[in-house]
Amino acid sequence: MKIQVLGSGCHTCEKLYEMTKKAVVEMGLKENVEYVTDISKIVEMGVMQSPVLAIDGKPVMIGFTPDIEKIKSLIKSK
Amino acid sequence: MDLFFPVQLFSDWFSYSLLKLARKSVVAGAVNFFVFDSIKIFILLAVIIFIVSFIRSFLPPEKTKKLLSNRLEIIGNILAALIGIVTPFCSCSAVPLFIGLVESGVPLGVTFSYLISAPMVNEVAAVLLFGLFGPMVALIYIASGVTIAVVVGFILGKLRLESLVEDYVWKIKVGQNKVDNKSGFKMRLYDAYLYTADLIKKVFPFVLLGVGIGAFIHGYAPHDFLAAIAGKGNILAVPIAVLVGVPLYSNAAGTIPIVKSLIDNGLPIGTALAFMMSVTALSFPEMVILRKVLKPKLLAIYIAVLAVGIIFTGYLFNMIF
Numbered sequence: 356m357k358i359q360v361l362g363s364g365c366h367t368c369e370k371l372y373e374m375t376k377k378a379v380v381e382m383g384l385k386e387n388v389e390y391v392t393d394i395s396k397i398v399e400m401g402v403m404q405s406p407v408l409a410i411d412g413k414p415v416m417i418g419f420t421p422d423i424e425k426i427k428s429l430i431k432s433k
Numbered sequence: 434m435d436l437f438f439p440v441q442l443f444s445d446w447f448s449y450s451l452l453k454l455a456r457k458s459v460v461a462g463a464v465n466f467f468v469f470d471s472i473k474i475f476i477l478l479a480v481i482i483f484i485v486s487f488i489r490s491f492l493p494p495e496k497t498k499k500l501l502s503n504r505l506e507i508i509g510n511i512l513a514a515l516i517g518i519v520t521p522f523c524s525c526s527a528v529p530l531f532i533g534l535v536e537s538g539v540p541l542g543v544t545f546s547y548l549i550s551a552p553m554v555n556e557v558a559a560v561l562l563f564g565l566f567g568p569m570v571a572l573i574y575i576a577s578g579v580t581i582a583v584v585v586g587f588i589l590g591k592l593r594l595e596s597l598v599e600d601y602v603w604k605i606k607v608g609q610n611k612v613d614n615k616s617g618f619k620m621r622l623y624d625a626y627l628y629t630a631d632l633i634k635k636v637f638p639f640v641l642l643g644v645g646i647g648a649f650i651h652g653y654a655p656h657d658f659l660a661a662i663a664g665k666g667n668i669l670a671v672p673i674a675v676l677v678g679v680p681l682y683s684n685a686a687g688t689i690p691i692v693k694s695l696i697d698n699g700l701p702i703g704t705a706l707a708f709m710m711s712v713t714a715l716s717f718p719e720m721v722i723l724r725k726v727l728k729p730k731l732l733a734i735y736i737a738v739l740a741v742g743i744i745f746t747g748y749l750f751n752m753i754f
Contacts, residue, residue, distance in 0.1 A: 363528050363722055394528045394725065395601070401608035403494035403533035404526045417493075420624070421631040 356384075356433060361391040362406035367419045368392075371406040378426040437473050444468035463652030471644045474561070474690055475633070478640070481560040482632055487625040489519060494530055501539045501547075506590055507583075509543035514582035517550025518559070518575060527719065531726050535598065536607045542590015548735065550582035552714035553742060561689045566702070570754070574706065577749055581742040589734070597731035640690050647694025663700055670704045671747035675740060678711025688712050703750030710743045 360375050362368020372390045379386055397407055400414050408416040408426065410433045420426070444465050448454050454461035497516055501509050527548075534544045554575055563571035663670040688709045695705045715736065724732055 363526075363725075365718070365722070394532070395605045397529045398532045398536065398605050399608045403498065403530045405529050421627055 356386055356430075357389070357409075357411050358386050358430065359389045359391055359409040359412075360406055361393075361397045361400075361409060363394055363397075364392045365405070368406035371408065371419050374421075374423055375408060375426055378423050378430065381423075382427055382430065384430070437469075437476075440469055440472045440476070444472070459652045463648045466652065467644055467648035470647065470690065470693070471641060473564075474640055474644065477561055477564045478557070478636070479629060479633060481557055483625050483629045485519065485556050485560075486628040487621055490621045490624060492516065492519060494520075494526070494533060497547075498534060498537050498539065501534065501543055502537055506540055506543060507587060509540060510546040510583045510586045510590070513539075513543045513546035513586065514550040514554075514579045517547045517582060518554045518579065519556050520551055527722055528725055531723075532602050532605055533607060535602065536605060540590050541595055541598065542586045542588075544586075545589045545735070546582045546586025549585055549738060549742070550579060552719070553582065553710060553739065553746075554578035555713055558689060558709065558713070565689070565693055566696075570702065570750075573750065573753065574746070577746045578742070581738075581745070585738050585742070589738075594731055594734075597728045597734075599726050599728060602726050639688075643688070643690030643694070647690055647697065650694050650698050663704060665701050665751055670701070671707045671744050671751070674704045674708040674747065675711040675715070675743055678708045679715050680717065681712045701751045702754050703747040703752070706750055707743050707747030710746065711740075714739055714743065 358375065358379065360368065360372040362371065369390075372388065376388045379388055394405070397403075397405055400407065400409065400412075402414050402417055404417050406419055407414045408429065410430065415429045415433070416426070447468050448461050448465040449456055452461075452464065454464060497520070500516065501513055504512070531544060531548070534547070535541060559571050559575055562574055663674075692705045692709045695708070696702050720732065720736060723735070727735065
């Protein structure tokens, strides 16, 4: 499983990256969370907002949420 | 004001009964002001942010894109400026949004109408202005920003500035992916609640600080001391207010309490508004991010347009009120 956070390098994007890393650790997973700041990657996914949480190259969540449980359930459902 | 009468009762009770401050004393005045204003602003903020983020969940960028493509250009300009009111302009999304819009065939001028209106007309600011200063102020604030966005976007569109957009932008292939991000009424409400709670938490210290400074000025500074140095007589006050605001960066919610205390103490409303708009719209980090898609010349035009538009709005308000 490839978990990525794509963002333009803004504060909110970094926050989502930190939260996703935390979620992965709390779930006891070994996966690395990758932080991508190349914006053309976001657009190529067909998304016009950032940050984006993507799993295996597919966007699963657009925009920021302060809800770590939601991130966990998105990762779990993959 | 009636709506906030219970809040006034509470702050009276808090200052005079609980803290036993003498009714006419300066301290009592400042404390009373602080308690009343912070409670009022937090109530307004919570309600507004909740409603706006709920409405916003019905207007994702993908829908914006659809609404803006394939229309008569001037209609596109007007629509784009109106959509700019309710959508936030955060440095995070500015670039992907820009690329997504121009790539899907939305004219550059229409995209600019949106790029100007989104930061200039802030929906939270508009409703706070409504709550604190009345409907006229809020209405003129919106009308001024939207008009500038429509006119300038239209002119920029006619100038054919496509060559001033970074070349790689035109080469990106926009993907087709559907994400069911927000579905269901309950989910939207819950998301709006989370967003509101998060934002309130974020602006909490700024609002308290702003109201605190306001309360101090209210109680201790000589009345109308700002009017003397930056009043309507001083024609340079508006541009200076804009310059002061550029290096500062905060969102509208945090700036409004300070703006209110400035106005309460004699700063003309247009000058104070120009300051607020400069803080929220002309921000350095946002410009750095936009530089990724705009060549320096176009970025300079964009900044100049925003600055002139804000200064214009400042003078307009000072003329009317």
